[in-house]
Amino acid sequence: MATIDYTIPGEHDLETLDIHVNVGPQHPATHGVFRMVLTVDGEVVTDVDPIIGYMHRGNEKLPENCDFRQAIGFHDRTDYLAQFNTEHCYVQAVEKLTGITPTERSEYIRVILAELNRITSHQMFVGAFSTDVGIFGTAFMYAFRDRELIQDFFEEITGERMMYNYFRPGGVAWDVPDNFRERCRQVIGQIKKGISDLEGLIVNNEVVLARCCGLSRMSTADAINWGVSGPLLRATGLEYDLRKAEPYSIYDRFEFDIPTGKDGDIYDRVIVRIEEMKQSVRIVEQALLRMPDGPIMAEGLKRVLRAPEGEVYMRVEGPRGEYGVYLVATGADKPYRHRVRAASFCNLSALRAMSVGNYVSDVVIILGSIDIVLGEVDR
């Protein structure tokens, strides 16, 4: 019997090539015009090269050529899912520089609107994230159903659905309508129901647990080193929220908790955000009770607002983390240097560290869990 000479080629004998998979800038998982080049070995990602800048509009340069009030509109367009939070930050920076004190009523209005805006942003996150995990648009629709309520409410107050341009140095542009309290309570009631819908779909769902638990774990030290902030940082177990750590505006008057996670994995990030929505509801309820009547704009403002020489780095807790505005004033009516510290920009820079070694499917949800807003990343 003739023997067959047969050897099985070992792995090292084959020339193999890494496959580069180009995800984006137009891909359902990238939440906007973001692109990443994945180097994959089978289904395992060995390298990630995030490429941003498709939406760079010079949002740092433009306000350097606008006066202080004109620039508010540009801040709406950085983090376009949390416009009131960005406006809140910028307006406070200008107030710090110019020494204006906003009126009591306007502070309450601002806090209520900013917290509602945080809820809309987190709803957007839960919706988009669940689409990444693979729910066929259902959680997305539920999230948008409630987000729509809040946006309608915002439209009744400011006239715009997304780019409000409503906060002003010294107060807000105009007073809220008379039925503000009732409408707000009504909206909050609906939101609470909506949150329980989202919880029903996501929390403790076996498939979500299997997908998200233990994935892309991040230690607190790593997160701090990468400059990660917001829910991602809190998911690692660190109780750090600028509203409590460095209370700005009137946040020190409200009672609320800082939800934290344990492992810093994807599931914790989702849970932290869902909890934060409930805490925001709490803040809004308290603020509604205490909101005083009175003027909504500080007295004695000048038509041309000039800031004395100085600089300020104002930061607020946005839904995605620390949103900061660094302003340098030279006595003119416009900032000399205007810098936006975008939370999702810093969070996104940790994407590579978080995702190498995971599956392609997982990189998609890791990216989703960062909750990027490309307007903020690219500015």
Add this chain to the structure above:
Amino acid sequence: MTFLLADNVWLDALLRMAIVGMLVPVGVILLTWVERKVIGRLQQRLGPMRVGPYGLLQGVADTIKLLTKEDVRPDSADRPTFELAVFVIVVPVFMAAVAVPFTSDIFVRNMALGLFYFLAVSSLGIVGFVMAGWGSDNKYALLGGVRAGAQLISYEIPLILSAVAIAMLGQSLSLYTLVELQDDTPFIAYQPLAFVIFVIAGLAELYRQPFDIPVAESEVVGGPAVEYSGIRWSMFQMGEFVSLVLISALASLIFLGGWIWPFSADNATWLQVVLMAVKTSAFILFFMWMRATVPRLRIDQLMALCWQILLPFTFLQIIINGLVLVYEWPDWTLTILSGAAAIAMGTLIYRVARRSGVLYQTSGATQRVGSVL
């Protein structure tokens, strides 16, 4: 077997084939509308409303659009593979439809090995997915094709084995006979475990949520179908929906007693049609409901579920059946044993998924284990 559509045998066969050939596309058109409407309602949307009353003609409009659309083929695609793939997907589906008796009268061919033929033919479609994935010369399609190959082949096994359990019970491979045997009690009462496994594996065979990994929208943007457009793409769609109907019909035949249960064996034809329609659409609606509710698993978790949970439990079902049949234990022991095993499987999945981050952990490149047990 009772009546002929025409006196001539050949004409009869031709007519039956024509019925299948006509009904299938019409059913697909209707089903796309149903699916969009059902998922729309589950998401508190209206769904299609524009074309016709309640958007009823939406499927027709879509079909016309798809037929008149430009047929785009990538320049670098492997032309024969690319163009053949859709046929390799659709033709086996039609071939499988031939063997399914929808009532005691309405079928194309009543085969003695109907169940065997159905399962054998319907697994041919996998080749089409791999061909489409490879032929498109697109990385997403390739990833999707590879995933489809792995997933569909794996889930064939629990699917077939759970059908084998039924065949053991009925001592026949003819679908007609299997239905006739369920005149007082449907097989689901004796085989709850096999039923659960059949439904899960059927979901995976249909690549619908939570097993839509090959076509995952947010990862591989449609997978093997990503480069297809117009009529070729609609053939993918047709293959998917016809398989949906067939798997649902098969499940209602072998588990729910087809056109017989809960009435007598000699129902009128209209009642048979109603019974089958109700049972089949129950499955179809359940699959759609799942689609709108459940997220997607990852490929390794999917494999682990198949090989480490479903497969052992299907063997368990077969062993149970064997014991009961060989030692001639009473029928209710089957119900109890199989039911207990089904509950055990559910508990296992529940516990396993909840042991968070241990089994499906992927921290770092070293510990990539898809192990469940």
Add this chain to the structure above:
Amino acid sequence: MLGILKALKTTIQAAARKPVTVQYPTEKKELPHRSRGFPVLLWDFDKDEPFCTGCQVCARYCPVDCITVTMKDNPKKAAGKSKRKKIVDHFYLDYARCMRCDICVEVCNFDAIVMNNTWEGVELSRYDRQDLVLDKDALLKQSRTGRLKDPFREPMGVAHSGWSPKVEEDEEAEETNASEEGGEG
């Protein structure tokens, strides 16, 4: 399996509720009074001329430079029919650039420009970007034909937004002009 069952329960409950979407072009939601569409000019029916005097304050304060205005002597003043010395000559507003920030409304001293709060200010699509540059007549048309009902004018004259109080423009304008040019160098 409990979590999945709970999710199934959630979706079936939602299916029992009323759908939240509507058939948009046939069925529109009511726009709130404050709704901000694109800016339009107002028509003074008493004097039969626009309110706008062409003072260019809006053009100067527009963050995106989408407004171009010129001024002319009012012929009706000579005829004694109007008290306005000056009146708008040309007014161009580029809707493609406008970011609907409401600043032009807030700075206007003559209550001449408002944000459109009807659906006409929302549904704008054109085949050519150039068609989105509207001139004076197009901007006045809606107000003149009476299709603009009761616009939101609260900021005007109330010194709310921080832009007011209204002052004599001339000196202020000079001053602003100079400083703006100085900053851009």
Add this chain to the structure above:
Amino acid sequence: MTQETVQEAAPPPEPGPLARLLQELLPGVGFAITVTLLDETVTIGRDDFTRVMETLKGHERLRFDYLRCLSGADYLTELETVYHFYSFEHGHKLAVKVRCPYDDPHVPTVSHLWAAANWHERETHEMYGIVFDGHPDLRPLLTEEGLGYFPLRKSHPLADIEEWQEGYLSAIDEAKRQAASAGGEAAPPMSKVEIAQAKAKLMKEARDKARAEGLSPEDEKAAVRAAIDKFQEDLESGAVGGAAAPAPMSKVELAQAKAKVITKARSEARGQGMTTEDEKAFVAEAIKKFSEEQAGGGAPAAAAPKKEMSKIELAQAKAKVITKARNEARAKGMSTEDEKKFVAEALKNFSAEQDA
């Protein structure tokens, strides 16, 4: 003027405890201390920079583990980088500023201390042209292909940006067209993907060739390996990677020069206390003078692209020579070593010709 518009400034507060602590811990380092509205701010020199930063991160009494923000700023003669720190352990915050001259924009990197600095520094480099020495990967971040100018510098014009961007793009097109007509290819540096593609192509070619020659599997493998090695070598030496893209900066430079002239004229005019009208006239005069100079005096900016063109052409011609020589050598059936020598010879001849 009817209204005095500048709000009153608060008197500068005393240096805080943190600044004193810094002075204590780092003797010999010059700190200029200011207390801004929210953070204490210290300005340090570039020489002490690394030492200060390491202390900030490492010292147990400071332990600034969180880099909140890193911004650049342009002060016309100097560029500034501002670091905002926070310490989770002690809960204190600090801003550190460091300046570098406009002509020598170099600052040591801190990305090895705070990973967060990585992208911030890349962005600042791209927007301000500040070079962070030691940064692992200073590619442009927001514009993948790079801009060639620094948009956030004050000298960069905001108005007319569309006009000269069009000019910039058309200049690139022009360069490409010329390159095409010259026959070679002026490829931009290869991206990762392109390299992989080129490699795959090479492997396939080598394998096909080996199979056509009927080599044994071992030889085939060796041949392929050799081809890959050669490719890697070429890549590292830059023969394959392609020449850098041309950078027709002339229009930008012109605009910047113009802006400088305007700024200078204006500040001069203000210094002399002119009225607005006079100032405008003065500036207009200066611009006119500047344009005349440009037109008359053989504008240096206008000459730049020509030089660039010739460089590209040179590279293309060189590439042609190399290809030709290599083909020739292969046709003669030389060994790899000989082939290399042959090519080197040809190159040498070419350069000699060029010099002559």
